[in-house]
Amino acid sequence: MSNTSDVYLKAARYGKDLVRIMRVYREADKQTCTELTVRLLLEGAIETSYTKADNSVVVATDTCKNTINILAKRSSNVDNIEVFGQEITAHMLKQYTHISSAHVDIIKHKWSRMIVDGKPHPHSFVRDGEELHTAKITHLRAGNSVTITSGLKNLLVLKTTGSAFHGFYKDEYTTLVETWDRIFSTSVDATWTYTVRPAEKYSAVDYPAIYASVKQITMDTFAKDESASVQATLYLMQQQILAKYSDVAEVSYALPNKHYVGIDLSKFNIDNTGAKMEVYHPQADPSGK
Ligand SMILES: O=c1[nH]c(=O)c2[nH]c(=O)[nH]c2[nH]1
Numbered sequence: 273m274s275n276t277s278d279v280y281l282k283a284a285r286y287g288k289d290l291v292r293i294m295r296v297y298r299e300a301d302k303q304t305c306t307e308l309t310v311r312l313l314l315e316g317a318i319e320t321s322y323t324k325a326d327n328s329v330v331v332a333t334d335t336c337k338n339t340i341n342i343l344a345k346r347s348s349n350v351d352n353i354e355v356f357g358q359e360i361t362a363h364m365l366k367q368y369t370h371i372s373s374a375h376v377d378i379i380k381h382k383w384s385r386m387i388v389d390g391k392p393h394p395h396s397f398v399r400d401g402e403e404l405h406t407a408k409i410t411h412l413r414a415g416n417s418v419t420i421t422s423g424l425k426n427l428l429v430l431k432t433t434g435s436a437f438h439g440f441y442k443d444e445y446t447t448l449v450e451t452w453d454r455i456f457s458t459s460v461d462a463t464w465t466y467t468v469r470p471a472e473k474y475s476a477v478d479y480p481a482i483y484a485s486v487k488q489i490t491m492d493t494f495a496k497d498e499s500a501s502v503q504a505t506l507y508l509m510q511q512q513i514l515a516k517y518s519d520v521a522e523v524s525y526a527l528p529n530k531h532y533v534g535i536d537l538s539k540f541n542i543d544n545t546g547a548k549m550e551v552y553h554p555q556a557d558p559s560g561k
Pocket of ligand 1: 448
């Protein structure tokens with residue numbers, strides 16, 4: 273058994289998770305809204321709260337939640353989540369000098385303006401897709417440096433042709449039949465990290481435009497590529513993003529291969545194979561990854 277004197281605190285981080293906000297901006301002729309889920313975690317000279325039950329160093333997580341709400345009220349554009357996240361981290365570092373880094377994760381839920389009578393409605397919105405825009409902001413007091421990772425999650429796509437998978441490694445464990453034409457479906461989970469820099473230099477980046485462009489590049493490439501594999505298609509997406517945006521230092525994609533398997537109808541003397549494959553079973557699991 274180890275002696276308690278051998279035990280030490282290696283790292284500590286705490287804060288508030290699942291802070292939910294709906295922010296409405298009212299103009300004379302139209303209103304806008306943004307729904308967010310926010311996590312704010314702090315690091316710094318907080319060890320004694322763990323090791324000595326010393327709460328004097330603890331900014332209550334309830335205070336973290338209040339701060340997010342107040343900053344959402346003060347912010348002129350919470351919809352730009354990469355910037356709003358920095359407003360939160362910058363505030364925490366300024367307000368609490370014993371805090372050395374602030375970590376914010378924001379999920380933006382989708383609300384799109386409704387089209388009513390052929391026109392954008394001034395104050396009604398619809399959830400027209402499950403995809404999420406995410407932002408992770410890591411703000412260090414040292415060097416006032418900020419790392420921002422944006423994300424696009426849960427974008428569900430499917431194509432009924434233009435996807436093959438053959439030439440793969442075969443041995444006595446292989447049963448998969450090569451295919452030159454299959455359904456390709458995936459739920460896109462992409463993240464991209466901006467070049468690290470001092471906080472004030474970040475306001476120059478057009479985050480909403482890059483998010484929209486990543487989504488468009490993802491869909492264009494998915495639709496147009498004669499896919500040899502999920503691996504090859506996602507690499508094409510990444511190359512284009514890195515080529516287009518010098519502010520983006522790194523791109524990561526996770527694409528589950530949501531398998532659709534042709535149903536065997538041969539017992540009924542019905543050909544549902546090869547070019548005649550028209551009825552599939554969407555498989556819940558497993559999925560390639
Ligand atoms: O695009 C694919 N990549 C794989 O690695 C793989 N493995 C598999 O069984 N099917 C597929 N499809």
